[in-house]
Amino acid sequence: MLTVKGVCEPPALRIGFWLLEAFDLYALAHALEPLRLVNQVAGRELCQWQILSLHGQPLHASNGIATATKGLDQAQPLDVLILCGGENLHHQADDPELRQQLHYWATQPIQLGALGKAGWLLAQVGALQRVRCSLPEPALSLGTITDLTPVAAPFCIDRQRLTCVGPQAVQGLMHELLGKTYGRGLVMRLEKHAARQVRPLQSTHNASQKLQEILALMNDNLTCALGIDELAEAMGISRRHLERLFKRNLGCSPSRHYLDLRLQQSRQLLQTGKQPLADVAQACGFVSVQHFFRCYRQYFGAHPRDERTPKSQPRSLTA
Structure with a gap:
């Protein structure tokens, strides 16, 4: 652990994004941007991330854009692993290799999460039992899943599980993760900086x-x-x-x-x-x-x- 003027600095938060074919690129971008920006605002590397998949091959987002990935078996050590899927989860829910990997990662001493509908894949393997979770409306093809404790919130972090209802809630989920890791003060700086980058100065065209x-x-x-x-x-x-x-x-x-x-x-x-x-x-x-x-x-x-x-x-x- 590095020290500056005698003050211990926590190690970087290591996050993996596990992509499935036809993943939601919009949701992934909303998850990555706060990590990039918090490094910039802090002036040092608070977050590291890697883009992963089952086999390490390029995957296509739902809009057709190809993204390079690294295989899960080659992933560097992680603190957080977040599953990113798309609209075709019902075609992937019964994949035995996917379910086996989900079971494995659910037993690891890391935080495990999912963006939007991918949360239902965690629920299917029992990874959300006895924890509060935020999930969108379930697909009928997923069947009945019991032992869930859903909350009426756009995102939720409970113990080692992270969930959100959809792409619009992803940024809130990432800010909550950063706040729990580094404190709310840093997140407030992040939000303030982001707002200024969107509109650094008010328009004066209609001023008196x-x-x-x-x-x-x-x-x-x-x-x-x-x-x-x-x-x-x-x-x-x-x-x-x-x-x-x-x-x-x-x-x-x-x-x-x-x-x-x-x-x-x-x-x-x-x-x-x-x-x-x-x-x-x-x-x-x-x-x-x-x-x-x-x-x-x-x-x-x-x-x-x-x-x-x-x-x-x-x-x-x-x-």
């Missing part, structure tokens, strides 16, 4: 003329940031009126939006130029490099220098 003028003044003064009182005085309005304009139209304070503009500008400079980091910080109105680094990491979930290094490949253990 007065607000447009304030925003233009902000953009003209990114290097030497103006104080909020200075902005209000330059616009001939009170500070309170200025704050109301931003809250009503952009849902944030003037200082928050001003900082967002400067951070967006710094990212553009980092991606398109070769200025030293200290020069970028100064050009975007930060009083110190340390303050710039802290604000940048909080906003983008990465260090400014990461913008100048080649984007790393997903941290997969698949050969």
